[in-house]
Structure formats: C-alpha cells, structure tokens
Amino acid sequence: xxxxxxxxxxxxxxxxxxxxxxxxxxxxxxxxxxxxxxxxxxxxxxxxxxxxxxxxxxxxxxxxxxxxxxxxxxxxxxxxxxxxxxxxxxxxxxxxxxxxxxxxxxxxxx
Amino acid sequence: xxxxxxxxxxxxxxxxxxxxxxxxxxxxxxxxxxxxxxxxxxxxxxxxxxxxxxxxxxxxxxxxxxxxxxxxxxxxxxxxxxxxxxxxxxxxxxxxxxxxxxxxxxxxxxxxxx
Numbered sequence: 756x757x758x759x760x761x762x763x764x765x766x767x768x769x770x771x772x773x774x775x776x777x778x779x780x781x782x783x784x785x786x787x788x789x790x791x792x793x794x795x796x797x798x799x800x801x802x803x804x805x806x807x808x809x810x811x812x813x814x815x816x817x818x819x820x821x822x823x824x825x826x827x828x829x830x831x832x833x834x835x836x837x838x839x840x841x842x843x844x845x846x847x848x849x850x851x852x853x854x855x856x857x858x859x860x861x862x863x864x865x
Numbered sequence: 866x867x868x869x870x871x872x873x874x875x876x877x878x879x880x881x882x883x884x885x886x887x888x889x890x891x892x893x894x895x896x897x898x899x900x901x902x903x904x905x906x907x908x909x910x911x912x913x914x915x916x917x918x919x920x921x922x923x924x925x926x927x928x929x930x931x932x933x934x935x936x937x938x939x940x941x942x943x944x945x946x947x948x949x950x951x952x953x954x955x956x957x958x959x960x961x962x963x964x965x966x967x968x969x970x971x972x973x974x975x976x977x978x979x
Contacts, residue, residue, distance in 0.1 A: 761907075787965045798867060798955055798970030799908070844908065851921040853898070853964050857907035 758782040759847050761856035768863050774832040776859050778845030781826065785847035785854075790819060790830050793842045793858070802843075803830070835863045868892065871956050871971035879979055883944040886974045890937055890958030896920070897939040898968060899931055902953040914939055946978045 760779045768774045780788075786807050791799035805812040805819045805828065812819050818831045832839055840863045845856040868891035878884055890897050899911040910923030914933035925931075928946075933939045943950060953975050957968035 759907075789964075789967055791967075791970075796972070798869070798957070798972050799968075800867070800970065801967030804965070804967060846908075848964055851913060851915075852910060852923065853968070854910060855900070855908040 758854045759845055759856040761843075761845055761859050763859050764857070765860040765862065768835045768861065770837055770863055770865050771834045774830075774835045774839065774861055774863065776830040776832075776843050776845070776861065778828045778830075778856055779826060780828070780847050782847060782849065782854070783826070785849040787848045788819070788821060788828050789846045789848060789853070790817075791844045791846065791855075792839075793844065799844055832861075835861075837863050837865050839863050867969050867971060869956060869958050869969050869971035871954075871974050873974060874972070875975050875977075877977045877979060878946060880946055880948060882946050882978075883942065884946065884976065886941040886943070886954055886956075886976075888939045888941070888956030888958075888971060890939070890956075891969045894958035894960050894969070895937065896959045896961065896964065897933055897937070898957040898959075898964070899925075899939070899941050900955045900957065902955060902973075903949075904952075908955065911941070943976070948978050951976055951978045 789804040790802040793799040821828045842858045870889040895916045900908040911925040913921040931941045953973045957970045
C-alpha cells in the first residue's frame, strides 16, 4: 500500500536552474507533508514542510507547493547548487504515522 | 552530529541469529521512530514510541520487537534473521508525538545478514 509515491527515481539539473521534485499521495488524512534530504552514509535531514490547509510554503531557495485536489505536491529548488545533489524524500504525516516515498535522487551538474 | 545516536553503525550476522539495535534520541525528544530502508527503497515505517508507550505500528514483522526505556532510549530487537532483513535501520526522534515539525534522524545501523 504505497500511500506516498515519488515516481521519478532520479533527476538531473544544471547548476543555477530550477529543480522540481514531484510527489503524489493517496491518503486524504495526512495533516502535514514534509521533505527530507539525504546524503550518502547519513540519515535524512528535515528540509521543509507544509500543512494540508496551505498551498505553498517557502524557505529560502526551497518552495513546496500542495495541490490537494490532485493529491500532488512538489518541491522547487531555485537556483540549484551542486551541494543540493542528494536523495529527496517526500512524506505525509497523519495519525501518528509518517509515510515516506521511495525518494528521488537529484544530480546538480556544475 | 544530529543528536540522535545509533549503535552499532555496522552489524554482520548469520541467518537465524538475533540482534539488538540501540537508539538514543536527541535531548528533550520524547518520541522515537524506527524505519527500515532496504536497497534503494524508501523508508518503511516500523514502529513509534512516545514517552515509553507504543504509539503507532507500521509494517513491523512479528520477529521484530522494540521498546523505549524510562531514560527514553530505544532498542529494536530483530530475531530469527533472514537474508531479506539486510537493510539500513534508522532511528528518528521528535519532541512531540506526531512529527509535524520534522524528525531528527540518526545515521543508521547497516545490518548485513549472511
């Protein structure tokens, strides 16, 4: 039962351009959606979140958009930097459970 | 250093054996979560404890069990190990019970079953 799906296993972007990572979900009971970034040999680190009652949240170069009717969210990184190269996990939180997607590996080329 | 400590970092053991993974949460955090990440897959939720009590359960096998002690550290026990249990096991903590402000993850324990 994949409640959170990240359909793109990888994404390659040129430095300075926009990176757009997508996520779809099926569970309408999620209260919050959170994005995490993971470097090799480290645990995921929290990046940005959005409440289910909002449609946009921005933090510096990172913006998350939520489309509830489409059950879709996206993470925009502008401008992309080589240090952003990592695996990005989308997650939905509700009822004391957080369900993660499979992750998207972002490559930012210099 | 995220503040969440997991030990050991690596573990190699044989099929049929039992192992214990340990997690010390970030200071002040009451919730502990365990996740399993198999090869190139997402993070599969196993179980959550809040202040010593089990709060939520995910796809945790009956061969696996966990507990959170009064000092808030947690242990994940894996028994009758199979080759398919080889994975990265992450512990995370949060100050409240729902994780809406994000979790703090440890660096994981890599378990290899041979």
